[in-house]
Amino acid sequence: MVFAPDTEVALRTVVNLVNSAANGREGLTTLQDLDKFLAAEGFTGSRVRDARELASVHALRGELAALWTAGEDAAVTTVNRLLREARALPQLVKHDGWDWHLHATLPAAPLADRMSTEAAMALADVIRSKEMDRLRACEAADCDAAVLDLSRNRSKRYCDTGNCANRAHVAAYRARQAATG
DSSP: OOSOHHHHHHHHHHHHHHHTTGGGOOSOOSHHHHHHHHHHTTOOSOOOOSHHHHHHHHHHHHHHHHHHTOOHHHHHHHHHHHHHHTTOOOEEEEETTEEEEEEOSOTTSOHHHHHHHHHHHHHHHHHHTTOGGGEEEOOSTTOOOEEEOOOTTOOOOSOSSSSHHHHHHHHHHHHHHHHHO
């Protein structure tokens, strides 16, 4: 395990949020889409369930997408700003079957603040661990999705949004076959 379990969950949520707009598609068009996303990610706390809340999540997604491939200094600046804007105050909590983990906002805080704080706390762990290279873009030529590499040998090259790895492997196989046949 590279990071604490709650950090890995938060990082996966960030990847899934960023990739909800990958490759020119919008996966969070409606409030129902956002509801489904948050339920799938196990995200709890208060909700307003209005267009403004959805727009704030879209804005956060854009910030996190830019941060995903940013250099360390730019990532630090963004993480610190996100934590400062949400007035983050880290606390150990236990809820919903989770053992002790960190929260830095109250459950009643606005959704985008809670999401940005969870992301910023996880990214702070990544930065402090000197593991920014685990955040990268998919290597498929026709894909712009984010990749989170939690593999031991740092070998993950393709996203989980589609068939990028499978298409690359098939293309490499066909190229080898063509070269030998």
